[in-house]
Amino acid sequence: xxxxxxxxxxxxxxxxxxxxxxxxxxxxxxxxxxxxxxxxxxxxxxxxxxxxxxxxxxxxxxxxxxxxxxxxxxxxxxxxxxxxxxxxxxxxxxxxxxxxxxxxxxxxxxxxxxxxxxxxxxxxxxxxxxxxxxxxxxxxxxxxxxxxxxxxxxxxxxxxxxxxxxxxxxxxxxxxxxxxxxxxxxxxxxxxxxxxxxxxxxxxxxxxxxxxxxxxxxxxxxxxxxxxxxxxxxxxxxxxxxxxxxxxxxxxxxxxxxxxxxxxxxxxxxxxxxxxxxxxxxxxxxxxxxxxxxxxxxxxxxxxxxxxxxxxxxxxxxxxxxxxxxxxxxxxxxxxxxxxxxxxxxxxxxxxxxxxxxxxxxxxxxxxx
Ligand SMILES: NC(=O)c1ccc[n+]([C@@H]2O[C@H](COP(=O)([O-])OP(=O)(O)OC[C@H]3O[C@@H](n4cnc5c(N)ncnc54)[C@H](O)[C@@H]3O)[C@@H](O)[C@H]2O)c1
Numbered sequence: 431x432x433x434x435x436x437x438x439x440x441x442x443x444x445x446x447x448x449x450x451x452x453x454x455x456x457x458x459x460x461x462x463x464x465x466x467x468x469x470x471x472x473x474x475x476x477x478x479x480x481x482x483x484x485x486x487x488x489x490x491x492x493x494x495x496x497x498x499x500x501x502x503x504x505x506x507x508x509x510x511x512x513x514x515x516x517x518x519x520x521x522x523x524x525x526x527x528x529x530x531x532x533x534x535x536x537x538x539x540x541x542x543x544x545x546x547x548x549x550x551x552x553x554x555x556x557x558x559x560x561x562x563x564x565x566x567x568x569x570x571x572x573x574x575x576x577x578x579x580x581x582x583x584x585x586x587x588x589x590x591x592x593x594x595x596x597x598x599x600x601x602x603x604x605x606x607x608x609x610x611x612x613x614x615x616x617x618x619x620x621x622x623x624x625x626x627x628x629x630x631x632x633x634x635x636x637x638x639x640x641x642x643x644x645x646x647x648x649x650x651x652x653x654x655x656x657x658x659x660x661x662x663x664x665x666x667x668x669x670x671x672x673x674x675x676x677x678x679x680x681x682x683x684x685x686x687x688x689x690x691x692x693x694x695x696x697x698x699x700x701x702x703x704x705x706x707x708x709x710x711x712x713x714x715x716x717x718x719x720x721x722x723x724x725x726x727x728x729x730x731x732x733x734x735x736x737x738x739x740x741x742x743x744x745x746x747x748x749x750x751x752x753x754x755x756x757x758x759x760x761x762x763x764x765x766x767x768x769x770x771x772x773x774x775x776x777x778x779x780x781x782x783x784x785x786x787x788x789x790x791x792x793x794x795x796x797x798x799x
Contacts, residue, residue: 435755436466438501439489441473444508446713448476448736449743451507451526454487456748461488465755470498477740502758505751507743508730509536518543520783523763525747525754527551527564529729530780531675531794532702540781541798546763548754550747552673552788553778560750560778561672562609563742568697568731569610569668573617575731576602576664579693579717579724587691587724589663592622599624603662605650605679605704606669607631607638610697614666615643626658628679629669650679660687667696667704673780673790676701682721690722699727750775 437460439452450473452460457467467489471481481491492498499517506526510517518524518539528549530537540547550560580589580600593599602618604611607627615625615638626646629635635647648654650669659665659680665688669677676698685694685707696708703709707720708727716728732739753774754763762768769779770787779787784799786792 434464434466435503435758436468436501437751437755438498438504439467439469439473440495440498440504440506440514441470442476442507442733443511443513444730444733447508447730447733449507449733449740450474450477450479450736451505451740451743451747452751453477453741453744454479454483454489456744457484457487457489459748460751460755463752463755465752466490466501468492468498468501470495474740477736479740503751503755505747508733509533515539518545520544521764522546523548523754523758525550525751525778527700528780529700530791531673532700534795534798537781537786537791537795538798541784541786544784545781546769546779546783547781548763548769548775548778549673549780549788550778552780552790553750554672554776558672560743560746563746564732564739565609565668565697566613567735567739567742569613569615570617571731571735572610572614572666572668572695572697573621575726576614576618576666576693576695577621579695579726580663580691582724589691591618591664600663601661602626602664602666603628603648603655603658604666604668605629605655606667606698607634607644608668608670611666611668612638612643614668614697618664619643619645623664628655628658652679652681655680656684656687659684662688663692665692665694665705667694667698667708669698669704670701671790672777673788673794674701675794676704678704678706680705680707682706685723686721688721688723691724693724693726695726697731700729703727750778754778
């Protein structure tokens, strides 16, 4: 019978993560076909939505995380963390950001439990529609954060992005000119930085030149990056090969040649990072200094803008969630032969019935089943 799926929305537990995956207005969309939505008490508070707003939209508020995880589908923002792994079971479908190529323990636990794991970041139509909204926000945020860190970094820093009369502006290099890289470039150029975009895709670099997003472009060739990086005040990593571990593009030696007090911000850290000196940091402790260079490598940058980010994510997720619920009813999400190509959630399936069904995930873990 149509519309009898239970969907659980837990409170996010990652450090300072204040987003929620469904706003109340999206809950109305999901309950309309008859599905039940269970929201953990207080889950929306960080984004400005109280329990009454969810009740009014047709959700049921539950107090225990275990009740939420007992649902047919658990939909959430960030990948499950260690304390949530014990909720995995074989008739559960998880739909969230997963970044499995950088999460071997999570991948192994999903395989062992037989849970169907559908990732926002690999779901594909002509674009990556569930990654783009957060990349847009993370890119815009990167410009603001980099500008702040340039003045906060300590001795040898104190660089104002736009420079002054007679003083050149800061030089920014952005690796990967997709959604996040482009938004970071727009923000930094808005502050009058000099911005060079790097990508493998020369057609994309041409477009960004023609539309005025960049001051300069550089093909992504290792040696060509040497001088560019040594001169950079800000280096942003935003390269992605969907599903795969991030390509390692910048070496530790290249970072070591940067000026002390300059800033590295690796957004691709959620996929393992494209800058060799990058390691994951949290919103509580976002930076560390290596080779005299400030590193900001937070894996959930949009978590600090929960109102904007929840609204943007929820609008993109809700219609796909309704489609996924239909596939759960039909039983196809747990079928490793069919899950990868399901309509409206194509390529989101990462792990199904103990098998890695996404080729990029399987390539990242040749030793797992
Ligand atoms: N840290 C965070 O909080 C956060 C938030 C959102 C997105 N992200 C991450 O930001 C990254 C970028 O996401 P996006 O949506 O902009 O991706 P995208 O697919 O829009 O763009 C990625 C770009 O990288 C380029 N690329 C691939 N290999 C390259 C190489 N070797 N050299 C140079 N460029 C290369 C591609 O050609 C493409 O233009 C992803 O890892 C994503 O998960 C992080």
